[in-house]
Amino acid sequence: MKYFKPLIPFLLGCIVLFISNNFFEFTLINGLSQLLLFILVVNIPAKLTGRMSYVDIGWPLGLALIGLLVLVYGQGADTKKWLAAILFLFMGLRMGLMALLYLTKGAFKRELPRYQYQKLRWDKEGKANVNLAMQVEILVQAFANMSFLAMPALLIAWNPNSTFHWLEILGIGLWLLSYGLESLADKQKNSFISMNVKAGDRRALCNVGLWRFSRHPNYFFEWMVWNSLVVIALPSVMALWSTEPLVIMLGLVGVLLMASRVMFTTLVYYTGAVPAEYYSVQKRPEYKEYQRTTSMFFPKKPKF
Template sequence: MKYISPLLPFIAGWLLLLLTASFAEISLINGLLQLLLFALVVCLPTWKTGRMSYVDIGWPWGLTVIGIITWLFSDGEPMRVAIVSIAYIFAGSRMGLGAIKLLTSGHLNSELPRYEFQKRRWQKQGKNNIPLAMQIEAILQGVANAAFLAFPAFIIASNPSAEVSPLEVLGIIIWLSAFVMESVADMQKLKFLSTNKQTGKRNSVCNIGLWKYSRHPNYFAEWMVWNGLVIAAIPSWFALLEVESMLTFVLLGLGLLFVSRIMYTTLVTYTGAVPSEFYSVQKRPEYKDYQKTTNMFFPGPVKSPQLIEERE
């Protein structure tokens, strides 16, 4: 049961969509395609190689699948459908192409550190059958795409109203701003690494640009991308009260909120900041000082080393 239990909330989320009047058909199509995608792109390579880094390929392309399905099968107002579909397709394809580049350049020939960390975590939890745990983890990622991560797209694209809500505008602005922030953070990191490679510096700490104010500005921005989608979905969620039962309506609303929680947990503790820093502290001598002066996740002002020493 300890292997299966992490799957249960996501299976419940998918079942909720399947039992709604509004999303049963589109959720069935999406779920089956997600499972097929993850079986071929993640589960089989993981079983063959003993590495689960292929999740980084399957998950973003699964988001692209959500966007395509939303565009093809949703009955909402066409412009609203197009906007949310493009958001998923664009974001998923951007990350997916990056993952394919990692694959073709040989970076996935060894396990990515965050997945090595996950294996350590499983062993501490008494999950000693690592091959089984990896397969369940891969399936979990696929079911997450079939369930909660599809909530914003399906809910927004179900709204037939031509009227645009201020919350929708706010959500899209947050999405765009966060997407730009994530892209800028990634470019700054790549430029930093390239410069260090040219100058022969090794294992230095990236603390330039956005990285000066957060140790993981890319993860924070990714979280805000999803928060933007959740906010944009709120007016369309209210519209569902006319076609869904009160219980279903409430559960869908809780599912929307759960999207933000899922992504925060993932980006901070699960495969994001915490695993990254576990290895960064070991690899980069200056990283402990960076931890003292810079917030881990939420951007904020740089802390004075002198002030920190006085407090200690």
């Protein structure tokens, strides 16, 4: 049971979507599509290689798949269907195509550090069957795409109102700002690494630009991207409120809010900040001082 416990919240999220009046058909089609995608792109390669880094390909492509499916099956106004589709396609294809590029460059020939850390966690939890633990963790990612992470797209694409609510405009602005700052953080780090590699220093500590205010600004702004999706979806909750029984509608609101919680947990504890810092402390002696002076996740003025 300890192997399958992480799946339970995501299964509950899927059940809420299945029993809703609006989302049964989409949830069924999306569920089968996500399973097929993950089995082919992640589960089978993980079984053959013993590495679960292929999640970095399957998960974002699953987001892009959500974007395509809401465009086809969404029952709201065309403006809202296109909005949901564009946002999810943009996020998914950007990360997915980048992961495929890394694959062609041989980056997946060894396990990525964040997934190496997963195996340390399984050992601590007494999960001796690494194969089973790995396959279940991959399915957790697939079921996230079937439930909590699909919820913002579903609500937006089922909104019957073609005009834009002020909350939707606010959310779109927040999405653009957050996405832009996440991209800036990635660019700053890549430029810093490239410059120091050319100088022969592969272990230099990146604390420039946005990295002066947070040790993981890219993860923070990725979380804010998801929070902006929740904001964009809020007017849809109001528009669809009368189409579902109260208990189901409350369940759908809970699933929506869990998108933010799931991404926060993932980006901080699961495959984000904590795993990255486990190895950074070992590689870079000055990293402990960086931890003392700089906020881990939420950007703040550094301490000196």
